[in-house]
Amino acid sequence: VFSDPLTSCAWLEKTLAPWADQQIAPARQRLGNTLFFNGMSPAEAEGAFDRSDLPFRNYTRIAVVQNPFRRMAQLYDRIAETDPFWPVPEFGTWLRSTKPNGKGAGLPYGPRWRRFGAWSADAWADGRVTHFVRAENANADLRHVFRQMGIVPLFSASESDGRPHRFHEMLRYDAATIDLIRQRYGADLQLYHGTSPNLRLVA
Secondary structure, three states: EOOOOOOOOOOHHHHHHHHHOOOOOOHHHHHOOOOOOOOHHHHHHHHHHHOOOOOOOOOOOOOEEEEEEHHHHHHHHHHHHHHOOOOOOOHHHHHHHOOOOOOOOOOOOOHHHHOOOOOOHHHHHHHOOOEEEEEEHHHHHHHHHHHHHHOOOOOOOOOOOOOOOOHHHOOOHHHHHHHHHHOOHHHHHHHHOOOOOOEEEEO
C-alpha cells in the first residue's frame, strides 16, 4: 500500500501489516536491514523489489489518494505550520507556483511530503498501481479491493481518515484556482466523479 504523501490514512499501514512478506522500516532514514520503508513512492518500491529479486508486477499495488482540492489546502496549511522561514504567500499565488510532478511544492532538501504532496495521481502512480483507494472513503474502497482478492478485512468501519472536512478550505478557491486544479488533477477528480482510461476506480 502506498499511502498518500500527507499520510491521511496512516492507519492503513498498521492494518495491512499482517500481510506484508517483507520488513518495512518506519521511515527512509531508518532502513536498517530492509530496502522498504513507509512512505516510499511506487517507483521507489519497484526499484526495491527489483534489488530484492521480487516480482513487483505480481503483487497487488494499492495507492491512497485524496481529493486534490482538500489535499492542496492541507498541504499549504502544513507548510505554513512547519516551516518558520516560509513567507506564507497568498494561497492562489502559492498554488500557481507548485507543480503536479517534479519538484511539486518542495525544495531540493525539504521533506518528502512537501514535494510529493502536490503530485497528481498520474505522476505518483506512474503506471505502477493496480487499485486506488480514496482517503475519504477508504473503508468501502479497501473492502472492495479485498473482496476482489478473496480476503476478509480485519479493520473496523471507524478506522478512516479522521480529520473532518473543513469548509473554509474550499473558500480559498476562486474560479481561476478551481480551473487550475481541474487542469492539473483531472485524473484524480475522475476517481471521485467518473471513470478514467488511466486509473482504476475501486468503488
